[in-house]
Amino acid sequence: MKTALQQALELIIGGSGELSNILLVTARVSLTSSLVSLIIGVPIGLLLGSKSFFGRRALVVISRTLMGMPPGVCGLLFYMMFSGVGPFGRYKLLFTVEIMILAQVVLIIPLVVSNMETYVSRISDQVRETARGLGLKGLRVYVLLANESVYQIFTTYLLAFARAVAEVGAVSMVGGAIAWKTNVMTTAIMLYTNRGSFTLGVALGLILMTISLAVNILVTLLQRRLSR
């Protein structure tokens, strides 16, 4: 294990074309899917947490249920829909980075929505009552609610990114873990470990943890800056 770790460090320091490609694909998939999920999920969460309408509770239950959707199931659904005989087969998206992002977006949105809904429903009454008392209505109330939820948005983004970067089931099924094309860190770790090539697996594991740490530090610094 020590040898593999040493070799992994050498690989990281020395650089490798394949490793760089895996990192780039991972960054593209995880950052895009988590950001898109945040952009779609935050307004939905704000709405569900602050507005009463017919079917709201059902939507909250559905969203919370989908939070626990196994990535493999999500991958399977996308695989069936986008395979040659599937309804979206003509788009030829299977085994591309785009379909990996799409599958992850579907997987992460419920997480974002539920997190935001839970938080916003706690502060919504007071914010809405105060805003209403000041004669503020419509979009301005939602802007205020979003402003009050800014810490939660950051925390939710961290969760979304963590889910995206660590996810393996959906991306491996719809992406196929094709070297130099759709192989991301998690699928590569699995692939190389299965082959008995621990060096690259350990190197990728180290990088994955470092990226996670870096994103956490960045978001924490941003939160601190905003609180001033």
Added chain:
Amino acid sequence: MKVNAVTKTYEGKTVLRMPALEFEPGRICAVMGANGSGKTTYARILAGVVRADGKIKPFEGNESVGYMPQKSYPFRMTTLSNVNLIVKDKARALDLMRTLSIDHLAKQRAGSLSGGETARMALARLFMGEFDVLVLDEPTASMDIESTALTEELIKKACRERQCVMILVTHSLKQVQRVADDLLFLYKGELIEHGEAKKVLSSPTRQETKQFLEFLGD
């Protein structure tokens, strides 16, 4: 200004039954009563925060109503930005804050203010707007004597100058004596006495009012 008769029922229990009333602009009307008498429910209905039974609107016209809830919410921004929320006028905001002695807190985050400071900030924030009706739900509850005096002065001045209807929910008998022109006395969700504040306080007709006022007088 006419206000329609309204009722409010929660889970089959009617907690408020108010008759139609008429408020005079430029006068402060205090709303008094024991806990659970329906003061806050009435204030929230007037403010449009809570719907009355049958979705009856309290006001017949399109009167604009400003409302300060019992617990003021400081938005996640500086005190000055909070006060400047409805109308962007820094000079006026600072002037109002000076009147309430919170101008030195302008750059401080509103969330870090004390209860009394938050209430004064909320009052300044509300007074930045132009409203036909102002409903204040226990605005001085968390304030010290000095802040209460400043606030009462501002309330009286604003009411006279703006010629708006001012409805002040309060528990303080002395506050009613100091600022109120009229008084509504609520008991178990019913309006049992109303009229000129001095008259109601000096010669209450109902036993419940007498008892409450005697208790407050102690």
